[in-house]
Amino acid sequence: MAGFHNEHEPLGGSILSKTTIICGILAFIAVVLLAKRMVLGLGAVTNLNNGYPWGLWIVYDVVIGTAFACGGYAMAVLTYILNKGEYHPLVRPALLASCFGYTLGGISIVFDLGRWWNAWHILVPGYMQTNSVMFEVALCVMAYILVLWVEFAPTLLTRFKLLHLRKKLDRVLFVFIALGVLLPSMHQSSLGTLLVVMGYQIHELWQTPILPLLFLMSAITMGFSIVVFEALLGAGGFHRSVRHEMPQLGKLAAIIRTMMIVYLVVRFGDLAVRGALGAIFTSGIKSVMFLIEIALFATPVVLFSSPSKRASKKFLWIGACCLLLAGALYRLDAFLVAYQTGAGWSYFPSVQELLVTIGIIAAEILLYIVFVRKFPVFYTHKLTPAELAAAHTK
Amino acid sequence: MSVNRRDFIKGAAGGGAALATAAVVSVPSPAQARPNLEMSPNAVGLLYDSTLCVGCKACVAGCKEANGLPADVNTDDALWDTPLDIGPKTYNVIKLYADGTADHKDQEKDGFAFIKKSCMHCVDPSCVSVCPVSAMTKDKQTGIVGYNADICIGCRYCVASCPFGVPQSEFDTPTPKIRKCEMCRHRQAEGKIPACAEVCPTGATIFGPLTAITEEINRRRAMKAGEANVFERRTLGSGDTHERPAAQYVNHVYGETEVGGTQFRHMAGVPFDKLGYPNLREKSFASESEGIQHTLYKGLIAPALVLGGLVWAAKRASHIDDEHPEE
Ligand code: SF4
Ligand code: SF4
Numbered sequence: 001m002a003g004f005h006n007e008h009e010p011l012g013g014s015i016l017s018k019t020t021i022i023c024g025i026l027a028f029i030a031v032v033l034l035a036k037r038m039v040l041g042l043g044a045v046t047n048l049n050n051g052y053p054w055g056l057w058i059v060y061d062v063v064i065g066t067a068f069a070c071g072g073y074a075m076a077v078l079t080y081i082l083n084k085g086e087y088h089p090l091v092r093p094a095l096l097a098s099c100f101g102y103t104l105g106g107i108s109i110v111f112d113l114g115r116w117w118n119a120w121h122i123l124v125p126g127y128m129q130t131n132s133v134m135f136e137v138a139l140c141v142m143a144y145i146l147v148l149w150v151e152f153a154p155t156l157l158t159r160f161k162l163l164h165l166r167k168k169l170d171r172v173l174f175v176f177i178a179l180g181v182l183l184p185s186m187h188q189s190s191l192g193t194l195l196v197v198m199g200y201q202i203h204e205l206w207q208t209p210i211l212p213l214l215f216l217m218s219a220i221t222m223g224f225s226i227v228v229f230e231a232l233l234g235a236g237g238f239h240r241s242v243r244h245e246m247p248q249l250g251k252l253a254a255i256i257r258t259m260m261i262v263y264l265v266v267r268f269g270d271l272a273v274r275g276a277l278g279a280i281f282t283s284g285i286k287s288v289m290f291l292i293e294i295a296l297f298a299t300p301v302v303l304f305s306s307p308s309k310r311a312s313k314k315f316l317w318i319g320a321c322c323l324l325l326a327g328a329l330y331r332l333d334a335f336l337v338a339y340q341t342g343a344g345w346s347y348f349p350s351v352q353e354l355l356v357t358i359g360i361i362a363a364e365i366l367l368y369i370v371f372v373r374k375f376p377v378f379y380t381h382k383l384t385p386a387e388l389a390a391a392h393t394k
Numbered sequence: 395m396s397v398n399r400r401d402f403i404k405g406a407a408g409g410g411a412a413l414a415t416a417a418v419v420s421v422p423s424p425a426q427a428r429p430n431l432e433m434s435p436n437a438v439g440l441l442y443d444s445t446l447c448v449g450c451k452a453c454v455a456g457c458k459e460a461n462g463l464p465a466d467v468n469t470d471d472a473l474w475d476t477p478l479d480i481g482p483k484t485y486n487v488i489k490l491y492a493d494g495t496a497d498h499k500d501q502e503k504d505g506f507a508f509i510k511k512s513c514m515h516c517v518d519p520s521c522v523s524v525c526p527v528s529a530m531t532k533d534k535q536t537g538i539v540g541y542n543a544d545i546c547i548g549c550r551y552c553v554a555s556c557p558f559g560v561p562q563s564e565f566d567t568p569t570p571k572i573r574k575c576e577m578c579r580h581r582q583a584e585g586k587i588p589a590c591a592e593v594c595p596t597g598a599t600i601f602g603p604l605t606a607i608t609e610e611i612n613r614r615r616a617m618k619a620g621e622a623n624v625f626e627r628r629t630l631g632s633g634d635t636h637e638r639p640a641a642q643y644v645n646h647v648y649g650e651t652e653v654g655g656t657q658f659r660h661m662a663g664v665p666f667d668k669l670g671y672p673n674l675r676e677k678s679f680a681s682e683s684e685g686i687q688h689t690l691y692k693g694l695i696a697p698a699l700v701l702g703g704l705v706w707a708a709k710r711a712s713h714i715d716d717e718h719p720e721e
Contacts, residue, residue, distance in 0.1 A: 043565030050562040053550035114548020135526035178704035197683035
């Protein structure tokens with residue numbers, strides 16, 4: 001928060017590198033394909049059909065992408081709501097990734113809407129349909145994108161030396177921080193609720209009235225994991241030491257482990273209550289996907305049970321990656337693999353569809369690199385973790 | 395900057411309480427799900443009697459004409475309107491069930507039967523429940539489920555959610571619409587009946603108020619197989635009748651209870667799961683999803699409470715600002 005802004009510095013360095021150039025090219029290809037979609041329609045670029053009306057763009061760019069972008073949310077819970085100041089250095093990079101993840105997710109929804117020019121109807125009171133889970137998700141995501149940028153604004157204002165504005169913003173920032181916890185809690189759970197209405201069309205291994213709870217828990221855990229992931233990736237990519245951050249990353253790993261134990265207990269408890277445990281081994285390809293998912297969820301539980309592994313960059317990295325894959329696969333399974341829409345329909349994303357998604361990811365990476373090099377995002381560690389913690393608990 | 399232990403515990407407990415509230419309100423109890431919606435007393439609907447259908451597909455052609463739908467070409471010579479199922483170009487189809495030697499009409503073994511597919515005009519429709527912008531609506535009086543492309547944003551949630559796979563989107567145009575049967579509401583506005591019922595030569599598809607349809611269903615249920623009976627064409631009370639022996643019906647009228655009931659009812663001589671109709675429970679899917687949604691967000695009370703707690707917690711964490719002088 002405000003008091004620490006002078007503790008962040010731009011990493012500096014050149015923006016032009018192999019990575020950024022490749023990302024730029026990939027993003028450009030996506031732009032071209034999206035233009036094609038605008039001129040010729042969704043069918044010209046995607047393999048969407050009426051059996052699978054939602055494909056990769058919804059499931060990856062929105063459902064999985066925003067869960068990957070939960071770092072800012074998860075860290076805000078920890079740092080500001082549970083008041084653990086020691087995690088402060090990890091907040092800003094997480095927030096930045098969230099800003100891009102959500103913003104690009106939000107933009108990509110527009111390209112998936114068949115009748116996008118009517119999208120503003122969501123905001124017209126006469127059209128709003130409050131029974132619709134989609135309505136709630138849309139409104140929450142829109143609001144959260146704004147909130148994220150307000151939360152990130154201090155960084156920008158500092159960079160552009162608009163300190164009087166910063167001061168004003170600092171005074172009300174806590175309201176936005178609160179909203180920045182409420183809104184993702186709402187829509188990350190509702191992304192699960194979206195599927196409840198599909199009833200029997202979602203396989204019983206995934207369909208349950210507690211989808212919102214499972215989605216929320218896994219989203220928060222993915223948020224913590226992405227913070228670990230990004231910190232370690234940043235360390236490699238920017239030759240930046242994470243020595244100072246390792247203790248906190250280790251503690252995040254412990255939190256991830258606990259949350260995953262609870263998640264798995266709830267998940268299997270729910271299967272047992274619904275009498276669906278038998279389906280785990282009798283559902284063909286769906287069983288296989290389910291078991292891979294569970295194995296990925298369980299890996300960090302095992303790895304992060306050992307304090308020495310939690311102190312190892314390598315194992316932190318493996319555990320975080322497993323959990324991110326698990327959360328992504330859970331969403332992919334629930335939305336596409338588990339979706340049984342009747343005989344005769346099939347879906348696998350087209351190359352062009354994949355290229356758009358890849359381009360969006362590339363754009364996120366590109367923007368992230370530009371921002372951390374040019375804006376004060378990363379923490380300089382002039383304060384020790386102990387001092388930070390003390391400041392927060394004062 | 396000393397750590398005051400008591401404050402710390404108080405603080406952590408406060409933040410934890412805010413989170414706990416958030417967690418509790420996000421675990422809905424199924425008991426709070428709303429009941430299924432009730433049918434309007436003035437609801438209108440259709441009855442399709444598979445045992446009367448001769449498979450002429452006049453209804454398919456009549457529907458296309460009444461709704462200005464293009465041919466759905468699926469053969470190499472491109473000379474036939476041959477829809478394989480309902481879709482953006484076809485609002486209703488007649489399908490054929492055949493088993494073994496297919497010798498006997500309306501018989502499961504070694505028999506055959508026709509079946510119609512189109513929008514069921516659910517009493518508690520998923521498509522209406524999920525539409526974020528009220529482009530899918532259910533008429534309060536007639537119960538007809540209609541669509542307005544001028545409002546629709548094209549999210550295709552209706553396509554994904556319908557338990558019968560009815561609404562379908564166009565994908566081959568930059569201005570796609572959702573397409574589905576609207577029970578010819580444009581014709582009904584002119585005092586006419588749906589085209590499929592109008593053109594049906596055997597009265598296999600008839601139109602009427604649901605009260606009359608329910609009575610007719612009961613009359614047919616009571617018929618003895620093989621005995622001559624009178625059947626009406628087009629609409630109940632049309633006076634346009636023909637006589638024929640009643641068939642042996644299965645003991646199941648599709649649409650009476652499925653997902654809370656539908657205004658399009660089906661009778662047949664072959665079990666419905668053989669005819670491509672899913673076995674569905676009585677509780678509507680819309681009621682379950684709306685129940686969860688409204689448990690969480692009713693009047694936005696729970697979110698407001700949680701927000702209050704979060705604001706308090708965030709404000710508390712922000713007091714550290716004062717500890718650090720501005721740069
Ligand atoms: S059958 Fe499908 S499209 Fe028709 S009213 Fe029911 S949910 Fe809506
Ligand atoms: S596609 Fe159109 S009609 Fe269907 S749910 Fe979305 S906005 Fe409503």
